[in-house]
Amino acid sequence: MKINIKGLILNTFKESARNKMFYLLIFFGILFALSSKLISFLTLGDAMKVLKDTGLAAINFFCVLIAIFTGINLVYKEVEKKTIFNILSKPVTRGHFIIGKFFGLALTMLLALAAMAVIFFLLVFLVGGGFDLKILLYFFMLYLELLIIVAISLLFSSFSTPILSFIFTVSLYLIGHIMWTFNEFKMLLQSKLWIKFAQFLYYIMPNLDKFNIKNDVVLDLPLQATTILFSVLYALVYILALLTVTVMIFRRREFI
Amino acid sequence: MRILEITNLKKTFHSNFLIKKYRILKGIDISVEAGEIYGFLGPNGAGKTTTIKCIMGLLFPDEGEILINGRPADTIDARRPIGFLPENPYFYDYLNANELLNFSASLYSIPAAAARERIDRLIQQVGLAGFERLKLRKFSKGMTQRLGMAQALIQDPDFLILDEPFSGLDPIGRKEFRDLILNLKEQGKTIFFSSHILQDMEMMVDRVGIIINGKISRQGKLSELIAGSTRCHEIVCSQISEKQLALIHPNFVRRDNQYIITLDNEAEINLVVESIIHNNGLVIAVNPVKKTLEDIFLNEIGEVQ
The missing domain is CATH 3.40.50.300 (P-loop containing nucleotide triphosphate hydrolases)
Structure with a gap:
């Protein structure tokens, strides 16, 4: 059986890449990254550190916005506009459809991140810095985080409206960056059942802080290869689990 | 297959x-x-x-x-x-x-x-x-x-x-x-x-x-x-007055200088044709009107409702 997901991936990529919102967010991402150069001039201290700190934060913020805004609309729009009829009536399973959407969006995010990364590296050169492998590693880790966000938004998009998907995805994104509080919260609990529940939540929620190595990059701290490797594995397993759940939900959907 | x-x-x-x-x-x-x-x-x-x-x-x-x-x-x-x-x-x-x-x-x-x-x-x-x-x-x-x-x-x-x-x-x-x-x-x-x-x-x-x-x-x-489903019959005639025709059969329409009589009952055909001839009218044609898909469709809807 010949399966062609390439067409679905490219079409998803085209859909996102022809969306004005996509370019607007990339534009703002680049604008804010550029403005970090200005901030670095106006601030006391190490200009390079300020540039890295604000520039990388700006890129992170706008890439996350692109991932959420594009992801929450992907499946919903196909169902709402009934374009899905033309796809699922062809030799395409619902699983192919979801995987095609995911990789198409992954390609879009790669393009967006690459565009911002190139601008950022140019800025670093302008301020007098050289090529820093750690910055590249930062972008790689950010990309993994973006893939998880894309998978989360795709999951919610497969059964709910864009507004609800936005609320759910943003909530999980925020929770994913304060996962350390779960351990502290667990200390306050008395009942074993509640402790187990808190532990369960800790394991199923996306631990997005694993991918945040900005401080290590900005302050030039040493990075452990095992930590990076574990984060990569974590991302792969988490994405696989999310896509599996999405396909399971989507297989049960009817299109009236 | x-x-x-x-x-x-x-x-x-x-x-x-x-x-x-x-x-x-x-x-x-x-x-x-x-x-x-x-x-x-x-x-x-x-x-x-x-x-x-x-x-x-x-x-x-x-x-x-x-x-x-x-x-x-x-x-x-x-x-x-x-x-x-x-x-x-x-x-x-x-x-x-x-x-x-x-x-x-x-x-x-x-x-x-x-x-x-x-x-x-x-x-x-x-x-x-x-x-x-x-x-x-x-x-x-x-x-x-x-x-x-x-x-x-x-x-x-x-x-x-x-x-x-x-x-x-x-x-x-x-x-x-x-x-x-x-x-x-x-x-x-x-x-x-x-x-x-x-x-x-x-x-x-x-x-x-x-x-x-x-x-x-x-x-x-x-x-x-x-097939075989004739809805009605139409008799086309001329050279007869409307007054005479109304006495023969009330269900007719005028088209140019001809009249078209619609008969739901097949048994009436001979009687109507003879009456037209008797009144010196000219019978041009007797046409069976076949059922169309629309008739069948409307009939089905009527039966279901």
């Missing part, structure tokens, strides 16, 4: 919170033979689109079986030889016709060179030549319908399922689509199409299935459904 076989298909929709049930399909049986044009006729809301969506795997039946070439319809291998045109098709408005057809071809893994050749031919065939590069958001309803037909034909399917294919087309477009469908039949394709436009259906179909309130009320060869 049977291409499509539907047995006891049932489908219920639920309102929000599962409070109310709507039984849309109440046990549908349909069989479509290879090489025929099957017309699926029914009023709005009868269950035509629901049946088609069940065939295409967009809805899941509650009960029943759908086989395509002997295979369960919910497998992708069963769907591979089907070309499908949904009702009021929607396409990605950020693509142009060429890109959309390329995308459709890619889903069938058609090699690029073969796809290009096929797309060029289809664009001509459906009458979209010159509009290949126009963004679909600028397409009219009729153009979208033509493009829908082209994407349904992209893999040169053996079996076409068309949901209201004439919707949105002007009379010329309808004629072109009719010719296209008849031409596809000549090529040996099987066509299953739904419509509520009786005229188009009567001109094309080999067999017809009438669905009313979620049930097939009648199914069979169109020629058999219509």
